[in-house]
Amino acid sequence: MEGLNPIAPRTNYLVDTDVFILWQHHHQIARKFFRQPPGRIYYSKQTRKERLHPFLSSREGRRIVRLLKRFRRVNPDQRIVAAFSDLLARYSYLRDHLGDALIAATASVKDLTLVTGNVRHFAPIEEIKIVSFPGNFGA
Numbered sequence: 001m002e003g004l005n006p007i008a009p010r011t012n013y014l015v016d017t018d019v020f021i022l023w024q025h026h027h028q029i030a031r032k033f034f035r036q037p038p039g040r041i042y043y044s045k046q047t048r049k050e051r052l053h054p055f056l057s058s059r060e061g062r063r064i065v066r067l068l069k070r071f072r073r074v075n076p077d078q079r080i081v082a083a084f085s086d087l088l089a090r091y092s093y094l095r096d097h098l099g100d101a102l103i104a105a106t107a108s109v110k111d112l113t114l115v116t117g118n119v120r121h122f123a124p125i126e127e128i129k130i131v132s133f134p135g136n137f138g139a
Contacts, residue, residue: 011039014074014107016116017047017099019133023067024051024060029134034067038137041071042112046102048073076102079109083127091124104128 020043022030034041051064076084083105088094094101100121107114108127116122117133131137 012042012110012112013037013039013115013131014042014044014103014110014112015047015071016103016114016118016122016133017050018117019115020047020051020064020067022117022134024064027134029137033133033137034070042074042106042110043068043071044103044106045073045075046099046106050099074106074110074112076106077109080105083109087125087127093124097121 019030019033023034048068051068052061056064074080080102084102087101087105087108088098091101094104100118103114104122104125104127106112107129108125113129113131114122115131115133115137119130119132122128122130
């Protein structure tokens with residue numbers, strides 16, 4: 001693991017689903033993060049799937065779609081699928097966290113720094129860089 005890294009200016013970030021959830025719940029640091037991103041923001045197709053579940057009201061769904069449209073979605077390609085498979089083989093705990101495995105594979109293949117509030121889910125994965133949210137963004 002390259003570990004928890006301090007914020008680097010103009011870094012490319014893959015934002016985990018939990019940060020979008022914080023935005024949805026009007027978390028001030030999450031709102032500021034998306035209003036004034038510290039770098040280029042990407043999100044996994046997995047995040048879109050998780051945020052647009054059928055339990056959302058149509059109004060909430062529209063809000064999420066508007067937010068996501070501001071950033072770049074990364075769809076799984078053959079390299080991400082191969083990395084996903086490799087991560088599942090190397091880190092057996094990910095077999096119970098397939099969404100996290102797909103997000104980690106995306107960050108690894110695209111060389112994106114993962115922004116997450118769930119550091120413990122990703123900390124064992126040596127192939128990715130992680131930044132804790134909101135900790136490193138609270139200033």
